[in-house]
Every structure is written in structure tokens, then in C-alpha cells.
Amino acid sequence: MQGDIAKGRKKVVFGGLVILLLLLLLMNISLGSVYIPFKMVIKWMLGLGIENEIWGNILLKSRLPQSLTALLAGAALAVGGLQMQTLFRNPLAGPSILGISSGAGLGVAVVVLAFGIFGSLSSLIVSSFGMLTVSFAAFLGAFGVLFVVLFLARKLRNNAMLLIVGIMVGYASSAIVGLLQFFSTKEDIKSYVVWELGSFNNVSWDKHLIFIPLLIAGLIASLFLIKSLNVLLLGENYAANLGLNIKRSRLGILVVTGILTATVTAFCGPIAFLGLAVPHLCKGLFKTADHSVLIPAVMMLGAALALFCNVIARLPGFDGALPINAVTSLIGAPIVVSVILKRRNLSE
Amino acid sequence: MGVSDKGMMQVKGLAVGYGNGSVPLHSNIDIEVNEGEFICLLGPNGAGKSTLIKTLAGFLKPIQGDVFFNGCSLKQLSESDRSKLVSVVLTDRLQVPNLTVFELVALGRTPYTGFFGKLTPEDVELVNNAISRVGLANYRHKPIDKMSDGERQKAMIAKALVQETPFIILDEPTAFLDLPAKLEIMQLLKRLSCEHGRGILLSTHDLEMALQIADKIWLLAQGRKLQVGIPEDLVLSNDFKSFFEREGVVFDNHSGSFKYHKISHKPVCVKGTGVECQWIERALYRVGYKPVKTECDYSVAVDTDNAHSYSLFKKNTLLLSGNKIEDVLNRLALEYCQ
Numbered sequence: 001m002q003g004d005i006a007k008g009r010k011k012v013v014f015g016g017l018v019i020l021l022l023l024l025l026l027m028n029i030s031l032g033s034v035y036i037p038f039k040m041v042i043k044w045m046l047g048l049g050i051e052n053e054i055w056g057n058i059l060l061k062s063r064l065p066q067s068l069t070a071l072l073a074g075a076a077l078a079v080g081g082l083q084m085q086t087l088f089r090n091p092l093a094g095p096s097i098l099g100i101s102s103g104a105g106l107g108v109a110v111v112v113l114a115f116g117i118f119g120s121l122s123s124l125i126v127s128s129f130g131m132l133t134v135s136f137a138a139f140l141g142a143f144g145v146l147f148v149v150l151f152l153a154r155k156l157r158n159n160a161m162l163l164i165v166g167i168m169v170g171y172a173s174s175a176i177v178g179l180l181q182f183f184s185t186k187e188d189i190k191s192y193v194v195w196e197l198g199s200f201n202n203v204s205w206d207k208h209l210i211f212i213p214l215l216i217a218g219l220i221a222s223l224f225l226i227k228s229l230n231v232l233l234l235g236e237n238y239a240a241n242l243g244l245n246i247k248r249s250r251l252g253i254l255v256v257t258g259i260l261t262a263t264v265t266a267f268c269g270p271i272a273f274l275g276l277a278v279p280h281l282c283k284g285l286f287k288t289a290d291h292s293v294l295i296p297a298v299m300m301l302g303a304a305l306a307l308f309c310n311v312i313a314r315l316p317g318f319d320g321a322l323p324i325n326a327v328t329s330l331i332g333a334p335i336v337v338s339v340i341l342k343r344r345n346l347s348e
Numbered sequence: 349m350g351v352s353d354k355g356m357m358q359v360k361g362l363a364v365g366y367g368n369g370s371v372p373l374h375s376n377i378d379i380e381v382n383e384g385e386f387i388c389l390l391g392p393n394g395a396g397k398s399t400l401i402k403t404l405a406g407f408l409k410p411i412q413g414d415v416f417f418n419g420c421s422l423k424q425l426s427e428s429d430r431s432k433l434v435s436v437v438l439t440d441r442l443q444v445p446n447l448t449v450f451e452l453v454a455l456g457r458t459p460y461t462g463f464f465g466k467l468t469p470e471d472v473e474l475v476n477n478a479i480s481r482v483g484l485a486n487y488r489h490k491p492i493d494k495m496s497d498g499e500r501q502k503a504m505i506a507k508a509l510v511q512e513t514p515f516i517i518l519d520e521p522t523a524f525l526d527l528p529a530k531l532e533i534m535q536l537l538k539r540l541s542c543e544h545g546r547g548i549l550l551s552t553h554d555l556e557m558a559l560q561i562a563d564k565i566w567l568l569a570q571g572r573k574l575q576v577g578i579p580e581d582l583v584l585s586n587d588f589k590s591f592f593e594r595e596g597v598v599f600d601n602h603s604g605s606f607k608y609h610k611i612s613h614k615p616v617c618v619k620g621t622g623v624e625c626q627w628i629e630r631a632l633y634r635v636g637y638k639p640v641k642t643e644c645d646y647s648v649a650v651d652t653d654n655a656h657s658y659s660l661f662k663k664n665t666l667l668l669s670g671n672k673i674e675d676v677l678n679r680l681a682l683e684y685c686q
Contacts, residue, residue, distance in 0.1 A: 223464075226464055226465065227458070227461070227464055227465035230455060230458075230465055231455060231458050231465075233444050233455075234442060234444075234452075235440050235442070237407055237436070237440060238438065238440070240406075240407065240427060241405065241406070241407075241431060241434075241435060241436045242431050242455065242458040242511070243427045243428040243430070243432075243459040244427065244458070245427050283445065283446055286446075287446050287491075288448075288451070289444050289445065289446045289447040289451065290451055292465070292466075
């Protein structure tokens with residue numbers, strides 16, 4: 001039976017994804033600007049200690065937290081993207097569609113640029129308080145926008161209107177950022193642009209105390225939305241007729257996507273295209289619209305793709321300096337284009 | 349609420365329309381749908397069919413009055429209670445890539461499945477039965493975006509079927525379909541109402557089909573009260589005529605179908621019997637003659653021995669003899685030109 005073949009295929013693909021994920025994780029930990037012998041890395045990972053203390057420090061304080069950041073951020077953005085694509089029934093929706101990333105950008109811009117305007121504090125903040133202040137500002141901005149969107153979602157019946165509101169909030173934030181940039185010094189603009197280019201590098205272990213629990217909570221919560229998302233595939237009318245409380249499940253989806261996106265954007269900057277590309281890749285790979293398959297699938301593939309981008313960004317020669325956003329866009333954009341072209345061919 | 353409310357959808361003093369406080373499109377509607385009844389809602393475009401359908405299905409709030417399913421008020425039913433009483437097939441065109449027929453129909457079990465929507469073996473069996481029931485057994489794992497409109501409509505009906513509701517409401521289920529597909533869907537629905545005892549209400553523009561198949565017809569037009577009755581009574585009471593006739597369109601109470609109204613002055617006598625005779629009358633009517641049985645200037649005779657032979661006479665002179673109606677029409681046109 002065709003159904004059984006499909007089930008067997010799914011298991012194989014899932015198995016492949018697990019192996020890929022582990023491989024990429026290993027690559028992320030073992031590759032970097034400082035050469036550490038692979039044997040040593042394996043030994044260290046198995047908890048057998050390491051001879052060179054510097055190597056141990058690099059692995060523990062830089063590479064491991066960075067890999068964890070990429071892994072979780074990739075999974076979170078992909079889940080957010082999938083949820084938005086289903087909720088808005090729009091293949092071009094992504095986690096940034098609600099204007100949350102723009103809100104985070106606004107928060108950062110206010111800290112970095114506005115403080116610069118009113119008494120060139122920004123360099124002081126960025127350097128001495130480190131990235132923590134920036135993350136905090138981004139966090140405030142992202143959640144501010146999320147609450148605006150949630151408030152409007154309660155008032156608006158129609159998802160299409162909510163989509164427009166999200167995009168408009170995004171434009172408004174960008175406009176304010178633009179204004180702030182206009183009045184800022186070159187150095188401040190540069191620090192803002194650096195944040196905007198994104199990085200998996202800035203989440204140290206103390207920040208992970210916030211980063212990991214928030215994302216894990218969001219990812220687990222997304223599993224509880226599987227049934228609602230499946231019914232929403234049929235559109236709101238059919239979903240309501242099948243017994244779904246539309247407003248409540250929409251709120252749930254928005255809160256989960258909001259927390260995932262806001263957290264990632266606050267700590268890593270706006271990471272483009274991952275959230276848009278990964279759901280499309282998974283839908284093509286598993287040939288299904290069933291979220292009980294897609295949600296775990298996008299988590300794994302999202303994590304894998306983020307890790308892959310991180311490896312590329314740190315390839316020897318780049319010295320870990322390549323902005324992650326450039327890499328994700330360069331890899332994500334062709335994926336989206338090819339998926340759309342392929343679908344067009346199939347439907348004709 | 350007595351035992352008599354069981355198996356019945358009742359509409360009491362209902363007023364429907366868009367938005368609160370607006371003037372209702374229709375008000376004081378009192379109607380019923382019984383289990384196993386097959387009802388067609390007919391009316392010209394803009395009559396408010398969709399609004400009525402959406403209100404009965406619970407998508408629009410009634411402006412006044414209420415709808416009762418098995419005696420329970422629609423207003424007091426929770427979403428999940430309602431999902432077990434009435435299922436819908438809407439005009440929304442579904443375009444979900446990769447969603448297979450099985451997955452789509454399985455979503456109809458949503459009101460009964462658990463937290464993660466996992467199907468039990470009984471659910472799977474129900475879904476498979478419903479898919480076979482609507483004739484899609486060979487398409488079980490076909491993605492719906494690669495199916496024809498008719499097949500997709502059947503899948504939606506199977507979805508409504510596994511929802512196991514006593515009532516199914518369909519908004520123009522035969523729109524966009526070709527004629528054989530329309531007939532197929534209507535017959536399928538009729539069978540479901542008879543064999544599964546579901547009360548089915550559907551809106552449609554196919555009057556002639558509705559006349560042949562519906563147990564009851566609801567007639568709706570802008571600014572008029574809803575008329576309810578069995579098809580034959582509505583035809584004989586001239587309700588059909590009054591609801592649908594307009595300039596150039598005539599409802600023929602004899603055949604139960606619409607005709608283009610042509611001013612036909614020139615009578616042509618048609619002699620003979622059988623199906624050829626009927627079609628020649630149709631052809632004459634279409635071109636603008638008046639087919640009659642009485643003697644007149646021109647007459648067409650169908651050869652009773654050789655059915656495919658037609659002869660055209662002027663008085664008693666034979667003008668033409670051939671085996672195509674087209675030739676007869678051409679010659680007649682020539683005659684009248686002279």
C-alpha cells in the first residue's frame with residue numbers, strides 16, 4: 001500500500017535528519033579558527049578531559065554555547081515560520097511577519113543610536129555592559145511589538161487583516177530606526193548594523209540561562225498546537241465547524257511564535273530566511289501537510305541548517321567573522337526560489 | 349424540549365443578515381429539516397442563500413431568532429458540541445500542497461480525536477469507508493491539489509460524512525462542476541440522506557436537477573418570504589415561475605425547465621412521433637419557428653420507417669428530403685427569405 005511506503009520513507013528521512021544533525025553538531029564543535037585535533041574533541045566530549053587547557057576553554061566557553069545557540073535558534077525560527085505559514089495560509093509567511101524582528105531592531109536602535117544622540121553613551125554601553133544591554137533592549141522591543149499584535153489579534157476577526165497589521169508595525173519600526181540612524185554618528189550606525197547582521201556568537205553561558213529555557217518552553221508548547229494547526233489547514237470556517245476555538249488557538253500560535261522569534265532575535269539579531277526556507281524544505285522532503293510530522297521535522301532541519309550556516313560562517317579564512325545573516329540569506333534565498341519553481345512545474 | 353425535537357433542525361423566527369444592527373436580508377424564517385431529508389435551497393443570485401446557509405451553520409450570528417439542532421439552541425452550543433451536530437461543505441477552494449485525500453477526510457474526525465489528533469483504528473476504518481462511499485477509494489493517497497474540482501468536492505463530502513453529524517449543510521456543492529459531475533454529486537448526496545439518515549441542506553443554482561431529486565425545496569429571493577414545499581407543489585402553484593422568470597426567460601411548467609422566450613410567429617407543422625420528432629421541435633423552437641401539430645404552409649415529416657430521414661413540404665410539394673435537421677433548417681430559412 002502506498003501509505004505504508006510513505007510511512008517507511010518518513011522513517012528513513014527522519015533517521016537521515018538525526019544523523020545529519022549529529023554530524024553538523026560535531027563539525028561545529030571541532031572546526032574553528034583555532035585548530036584542535038579531532039581526537040581531542042571527541043575525548044573532551046566523552047568527558048575524558050583534555051590535555052591543553054586553552055583548548056578546553058575554547059570548546060567549553062566558545063564553541064559549545066555557540067553550537068547550542070545555532071541549534072536552538074534554527075529549530076525555533078523554523079517552527080515559528082511553519083506556524084505562520086499555516087496560520088496565514090501564506091507560503092511566504094515567516095517568523096518575522098508579525099513585525100517582531102523589526103520591534104527587536106527598534107529596541108536595539110533606541111539603545112545604540114538614541115543614547116548615542118543624547119550624549120554618546122552607546123560605545124560605552126556596547127563595550128562595558130557588553131551585549132547584554134543590547135539583548136535586553138531587543139527583548140523589550142520584540143515583546144512590545146508582540147503585545148501590540150496580540151492585542152490587535154483579539155480585536156480582529158480576520159487573519160489577513162492581522163497579517164497587514166504585522167507588516168505595517170514592521171514598516172513603522174523600520175521608519176523610526178531610519179530616523180534614528182539619520183541623526184546618529186557613523187560609529188553608532190556601525191554597531192547597529194553589526195547587530196543587524198546577526199550572530200550565534202553572543203550567547204554566553206549566563207545568557208543561556210534565559211535563552212535555553214525560553215526556547216525549550218516555546219518548542220515544547222508548539223507540540224501542543226499540532227492538532228489546531230492541522231485543522232487550520234482547511235481555513236478558519238472549516239476549522240470552526242470542526243470544533244476549533246479559532247480565537248484561542250490563534251492566540252496560542254501567536255504567543256508561541258512570538259516567544260520563539262523574540263528570544264532568538266533578541267540574542268542573535270534578526271536571522272533571515274531560515275524560518276521561511278526550512279518549512280518549505282520539509283514539506284517537499286516529507287510530502288505531507290501533517291503537522292505531527294512537520295513540527296518535529298522543521299525543528300531538526302532548522303537546527304541542522306543553522307548549524308550548517310554557522311560552519312560556513314566560520315570556515316577557515318573567514319576567522320568566524322562572516323555575519324550569519326549574510327550566510328543564511330545566501331543559502332535560504334535559492335532554497336525558497338527552487339522550491340517555488342519546483343512547485344510551479346508540478347502544478348502545470 | 350420534547351422527544352419530538354430529536355432528529356430535527358428547527359429554525360424559529362430567524363432574521364439573517366450581515367452585521368449587528370443592520371437591516372436583515374430576511375426575517376421571520378420558520379423552517380425545519382428532518383433527519384433523512386434532502387433539501388435544496390434555490391434562488392436567484394443575490395437572494396441571500398449564502399447568508400442563510402452561513403447563519404444555519406453557525407458562521408454568522410442570527411440578527412433575531414434562533415436555530416435548534418435536536419432541540420439545542422445554536423447560541424448555547426460550544427464549538428465542540430456544534431461540530432458533532434452539523435458539518436459543512438463550503439465554497440472555499442482548498443489549495444493545500446501535499447494534503448492527501450485520506451489526511452483531509454481524517455480531519456473530519458477532529459471533534460472525536462484526542463489532544464494530538466491521533467486516529468484510532470476505528471477512526472481509520474471510518475475514514476476509509478467514507479472515502480470508498482464517495483467513490484475515491486483509488487485516490488486515497490492522492491494530494492488534493494492535483495485532483496479535479498469534482499473529486500475534491502467528493503473528498504469534502506467524505507470529510508462531512510466522517511464528522512458523523514445528523515445534519516450536513518453544503519453551500520453550492522455543484523458550482524464549478526461539469527454536468528455529469530453535478531449529477532454524480534447530487535445523487536451521492538441523495539443516497540447519503542436516504543441510507544445514512546442525514547438531514548442534508550444544500551444551496552444550488554441547478555433548478556432542474558433540484559426539481560428531480562429534492563425531497564423539499566426552499567425558494568428564496570430578495571425581498572420575498574421564504575417559500576417551502578415539495579417540488580411538484582411549488583411548480584403547480586406557479587412559485588417557480590414567479591421566483592425565476594424574467595424577460596426572455598420562461599419556466600415551462602410542463603417540462604419543469606427553462607426556455608428562451610422567442611417571439612415565434614411562423615408556424616411549422618411537425619408530423620411524426622418519437623425522439624427525432626421531439627428534437628426537430630426543439631430545433632425549430634430554437635431558431636424561432638413555432639412547431640405546431642395543425643396543418644399550415646410548411647410541414648416537416650419524420651419518416652417512421654427510416655427514423656433518420658426528414659422531409660420538408662410546402663403545402664403538398666416536397667422541397668427537400670435528407671437525414672440532417674440542419675438541412676431542413678437551412679432550406680426553411682431560404683424559403684422565408686424569398
